[in-house]
Amino acid sequence: MATETARTDGALARLARFCFLRRRLVLAVWIVGVVAVAFAGFGYGAPADNDPSGGDSGSAKAQKLIEKHFPEQQGDTLTLAIKADKGIDDPAARTTIEKVIAELVASPLTGPVTSPYQDKSLVTADRHIARTTIPLNDKDADKSAVKPLVDAVKDASGGEVTLGLGGKQAERAETPAPGPSESVGVLAAAVILFIAFGSLVAMGLPIATALMAIVGGIALTKLVGHLVPSPDFTVLVAALIGLGVGIDYALFIVTRYKDSLHDGDEPETATVKAITTAGHAVLFAGTTVVIALLGLIAMGQRMMTGVAIGASATVLVTMIAAVTLLPAFLGFTGRKIDSLRLPRRASRRPGIGETPSLRRRTPAERWASVVQRKPLAAAILAGVGLLVLAAPALSMRLSLPDASVQPHDRSSYTSYKIVSEGFGPGYGAPLIFATRIDSPDTDLRPVLEAVGTTNGIARVTPARISNDAQAATFMAFPTTGFQDQATTDLVHKLRDDVLPKAAGSAKVYVGGPNAGAIDFAEDTGSRLPWMIAVVIAMSLVLLVALVRSVTIALQAAVMNLLSIAASYGVLVAIVQWGWLGSAFGFPTDMPITTWVPMMMFPLLFGLSMDYEVFLISRVREEYDRTGDTRTAVASGLARTAKVITAAAAIMIAVFTTSLLGPDVSVKQIGLGMAVAVLIDATIVRMVLVPAVMELCGNANWWMPGRGRSQTRPTSRTDIEETAAV
Known part of the structure; x- marks a missing residue:
């Protein structure tokens, strides 16, 4: 058959066959490569760079002046x-x-x-x-x-x-080193995989593949840091995303491999089919995640550029491992993939040529039918629910964590509390002013007096003149703390009103960690829409190319935006408003860490596109076979429900284990991503997708330049090559 030829020819087929037949060589190359990269990366990798400053902000200009004229203050x-x-x-x-x-x-x-x-x-x-x-x-x-x-x-x-x-x-x-959170995530993923596959051998393959890829990817991230510096949380984020997508990608391929074996194929043929179908979709999905991550470069912030490239390197390695290392592992297991099985009642897997009327309908199909009978009501209820969850995001405040939001048993928090009680909450977050001067006799008293008498300033230090007599600096202590909105308002008042009037034509810059965090947050907020636009545009182009439908690509973009907005809202309610915050390990109410929303968006958009690819590619295959959208959606959900549910459960398990760690920022991103995946796998995939596709009907498959007679493709080849599971 033509479809069989499509599955056994081509570059991916040749790669899969080579890795299967030369499995010992492939495994040896991977082991040696990972060991070598790990030795270089963990031994000689670049140190973390956590400085958010840079650009043309007022705090950046103040910092440059201080670094140039007050080198003795740099420690x-x-x-x-x-x-x-x-x-x-x-x-x-x-x-x-x-x-x-x-x-x-x-x-x-x-x-x-x-x-x-x-x-x-x-x-x-x-x-x-x-x-x-x-x-x-x-x-x-x-x-x-x-x-x-x-x-x-x-x-x-x-x-x-x-x-x-x-x-x-x-x-x-x-701050303690990351503890057992990653290992707990691996254990949780192993339990989910064992339940899904019912076999210890099948369970072990995705985990072994993902772990080898993650070690290599994180080591590579550290090496890349020599070219593009990145903050210390890059490794934690890379580990989270690498573990999640690494296991998921291997899960999809192993599922397809098992299906082919059950259909009577030989292990080699089953491996080739798995890589040219599920593997093809994995490459597309992984590319989407990488492109979404690289969208962070649009932020124009040096620190986030490092995070984007570092995390992308880990995802890239997991993609390569899925289509090279995993086929080698499949070569070693062969038909023993179902060894060491979990006792369970045998169930008959739906055949590809069967229709719902000739076999027992699955729960996923029955649920899809319920939604499709009342599609408008289902879409409205789901949409309103997501908007309600997203509403708290409108009050989101961004900041960087300081001692005031750390666990209360730490010495740094004790120091903050004592100093705040005795000298005021702003002592630990002073504003540092810097300006150029013409001579040591420059009169700065008007500036000092204006700042000192500003409402919200507790005390001002005397001005210091640099040794080269070209710059001056002084500090002012706010009456409010680092995380308070009043401090942000004070900085704006000083910059926009007080300093221009007092300094005249001279430029006095407000800097220091406090002002730097404010500038970083506001710069992030202003650039975030650009990053969102870039990520959506690039992802839409890829998705249109895969499913050959503008309508479905637009549906995916809108649904993904809704699910991400809902996760933002839940995150604000828990972290910023304090709803059940202590239950999730947050010591106190706090603003959202500045980099968390912009890191979450590309990650979640890419991961949501993963599920969209795995579901829609199978729906498109069924539509190609039957020509009926309702049947295609129900059958597509039935054939992907189990594996997508398992994949989402693994993601949720991995992300929620970050709550066991010590870093409040990593806790935030882990919680937000777990919520987003849960929403995406339930409300979006189980309600919105079938409801909206039912409402759109044949318009789902609209593509410019294709006439009505071409709405339904005549060939299954392309679809089967992109089917994920």
Whole structure:
């Protein structure tokens, strides 16, 4: 038959056959390659770069001035916060405090420290709370080197003296390494696969393939960091997405392989068919995810460009593993794919040529029929439900996490609480001002007075002149904290009103971590629509090319946008509004981390397109065979329901395991993506897709340049080559 030739000829068929027959060579190449890349990546990979600054923002300009004219200020600092119930002058309290300061000073990492007993400005009026700054000699100090300082402060804290060590490096040192979350995700995926396949051997193949690909992909990400720096959360995001798509892609191929064996094919033929059908769709789906991730480059932000390229590298490796390493594994297993089976009642799998009237209808078909009888009502209810879930997203606030949103048992949070109580919540997030000057005698008093008298400013430090007498800088402490909307409003007021009036023609820039986080969030918000437009446009072109229907491609785009918006809304309700936030491991209400929404969109859009491809390609195959949209949708759902449900369950399991980790930002993206996949696999695939396709009828297959007589294709070849399962 022509269709059989299509399945056994072509580049993918030749690749599958080669990997099957030369499986020992392929496996050896993969093992050696992964080991080599892992050795290079984990041993010599680029360090993480978490600096969100850059571009033309006010904070970026302030930072450039400070770096150029105040090189001595470039080192990081730690803040020791002290609270003594009987006052810091109590003999027992003073002994504890001076001992801790001595330990910090003795470290080779630290510079000179001013004791609060030497500087009255470091102590509150009642002398119950004090602070001091510990400069670090190495701003790139490894977290393991800073950890002993944090431990020394925590060990000394207790009784009538409470101590906390804050600062960016202290937060990093105190954040535990990723624990068992990834392994829990793998275990959950294994259980789901075992239930779906009913075989330990079939369960193991997707996991083995995905794990090898992830190790290689993450190591490659670290190597790519030498060319395009990326933040430290890139590895966690790459691991999450790589584990999810890696297992899913292998799942689809193994399912197709098992189906071919059950139809009587030999293992080699079954492997070739699996790769030229499911493998073809995997390559398309993976390409969609990569393109969606690369859409982050449209943000024009150096940090997110690194994330996009790093995560794309991991997805790319999983795609290659699915069509090369997995066929080799199938060659080793052969017909033993069903070995070590789970006892279950035998069930008859629907034949490809059977119609619903000649066999028992599956639950998925019966559900599709229910939706198709009332398609308008189903579409309206589902659409309204998604819009209700999406509504909280309208109040989304973006920021970067600081000590105030960390777990309350950490020393950095203790430092924040003590300093906020004694000196105000804005002390830990000062605004740093920088300006060029003509001479050391430049009068900056009007600027200092204007800033100091602005509502929302607690205190202003004296101006410092650079050694080259070309720049000046000073700090101002807000009365509100890092995460407060009032602080954002204050920065805008200073930039738009106070500074232009006080400085005249001179340019005074507002910088520092606080202003930098605000600029990063606003830059992200302004560029996000462009990224969305780029991702949608590129994905639509690919989907039209695959399913040869403009209507279905547009349906997919709209449905994906609705499901992503709904996940944004749920994320805001849980994280920002605090609805059940503590149950999901969030220490307190907090804004959404700035990079989370823009990272979620391309990932979720790409993954949603995956499910769209796996479902619509089979629906199109059935439509080609029957010419009836209603039958095609019902049959397509029936033949993909089990595998898509298993794939979605794996994704949800992998993403929710991020809630076990220590990073609040990674928790957010894991929760948001798990919610989105759940919505996509239920409301979208089970309700919206059959309802909307029923409403559109034959218009589903509209394509410009194709006449009405060509609405139904005459050849099954193209469809079977893109069928996913």
